[in-house]
Amino acid sequence: MAVRDILRYPHPLLGQASAAITELGESALETLLSDLVDTLDSSPGVALAAPQIGYPLRAIIVDVSRERWPERRVGHGRVILLNPRLLESSEQQVVREGCLSVPDFTGDVPRFQRVLVEGLEPGGRAVVLESQGYEAIAFQHEIDHLDGLLFLDRLVSRRRDLFPRRTTGRS
Amino acid sequence: MTNSRSVRFALSVLGRDRPGIVAAVSRVLTGTGCNIEDSSMTRLRGAFAMLLIIVAPQGAEARLRAGLAGILGAEGLVVHLDSYPEGDPQVVEGDGYFLGVHGADHPGIVAAVAGLLADLGINIVDLSTHVIPGQVPVYVMTLEIVAPQHLGRRALEARLDAVSKEISCAITLHPVETAPGL
Numbered sequence: 001m002a003v004r005d006i007l008r009y010p011h012p013l014l015g016q017a018s019a020a021i022t023e024l025g026e027s028a029l030e031t032l033l034s035d036l037v038d039t040l041d042s043s044p045g046v047a048l049a050a051p052q053i054g055y056p057l058r059a060i061i062v063d064v065s066r067e068r069w070p071e072r073r074v075g076h077g078r079v080i081l082l083n084p085r086l087l088e089s090s091e092q093q094v095v096r097e098g099c100l101s102v103p104d105f106t107g108d109v110p111r112f113q114r115v116l117v118e119g120l121e122p123g124g125r126a127v128v129l130e131s132q133g134y135e136a137i138a139f140q141h142e143i144d145h146l147d148g149l150l151f152l153d154r155l156v157s158r159r160r161d162l163f164p165r166r167t168t169g170r171s
Numbered sequence: 172m173t174n175s176r177s178v179r180f181a182l183s184v185l186g187r188d189r190p191g192i193v194a195a196v197s198r199v200l201t202g203t204g205c206n207i208e209d210s211s212m213t214r215l216r217g218a219f220a221m222l223l224i225i226v227a228p229q230g231a232e233a234r235l236r237a238g239l240a241g242i243l244g245a246e247g248l249v250v251h252l253d254s255y256p257e258g259d260p261q262v263v264e265g266d267g268y269f270l271g272v273h274g275a276d277h278p279g280i281v282a283a284v285a286g287l288l289a290d291l292g293i294n295i296v297d298l299s300t301h302v303i304p305g306q307v308p309v310y311v312m313t314l315e316i317v318a319p320q321h322l323g324r325r326a327l328e329a330r331l332d333a334v335s336k337e338i339s340c341a342i343t344l345h346p347v348e349t350a351p352g353l
Binding site for chain 1: 267347348349350351352353
């Protein structure tokens with residue numbers, strides 16, 4: 001149980017594909033997942049992928065209920081998934097994203113508005129989640145981390161200035 | 172960040188476009204130890220237009236000016252180098268929107284829209300305008316704006332609607348979709 005440092009770009013681990021979780025021992029898995037939870041809870045974010053805290057393994061946590069804007073909290077609450085993947089997706093929209101591993105920068109990337117995500121719960125049960133809006137974007141962003149992709153790899157345009165400006169978007 | 176051994180400049184380069192201008196400019200900057208902090212380049216009416224904020228080592232200004240004049244002056248480009256005010260970057264907070272304006276071209280479109288935005292305390296953070304030639308030339312303007320949160324989308328739409336009628340242009344407003352906490 002520990003709050004880990006969130007790796008920052010250009011840390012090499014953020015550019016590598018992570019390994020599927022197959023035969024991880026119970027205690028190693030427990031450590032990984034509790035580190036993900038503890039680190040997310042001590043961060044300003046709503047989602048994290050294991051490689052962001054130094055584990056090159058396919059595990060993510062998404063929890064849009066942490067979001068400060070109520071309209072973005074819609075979803076499945078706290079979700080931890082092992083070996084997640086997108087099954088189905090809808091049309092794309094351009095979204096201005098940020099990333100805990102690339103602080104002080106936001107950029108415009110295309111994302112699916114609605115996704116089906118398949119994965120394993122920590123107990124090993126297979127689940128399929130339908131997700132839309134902010135949560136769907138979070139799933140896509142975190143699964144990208146597992147493939148060694150950052151939103152920087154998907155930029156279609158960039159804010160004209162590099163300095164953080166907290167625009168809230170949707171009203 | 173500048174320190175006692177460096178100084179910040181605004182550099183603009185304008186002129187006839189051709190491949191290699193960015194390469195030529197950046198070669199001069201690298202050669203004089205300058206760092207590009209922020210930049211934007213586009214083509215305006217087919218011409219090359221670039222603005223850069225650069226940080227130069229103290230005492231490098233003369234070499235920088237000579238380098239820019241030597242390479243760029245010869246190409247018929249207009250180059251301006253001005254000192255740039257120190258201080259932290261300004262942060263703009265509020266609701267982000269994309270604004271689109273289009274209609275038959277006539278004088279006053281930009282002034283009417285920008286005037287309303289100024290009255291409402293709205294900051295324009297990105298702007299571009301184009302004229303589509305034709306029998307009736309069409310004016311197209313796209314903006315990214317940041318509105319004070321208390322204003323609200325409905326109130327903004329109502330005010331834009333009034334301006335839209337006044338200038339006979341269509342005006343569209345789309346919130347910037349953001350996902351900051353990932």
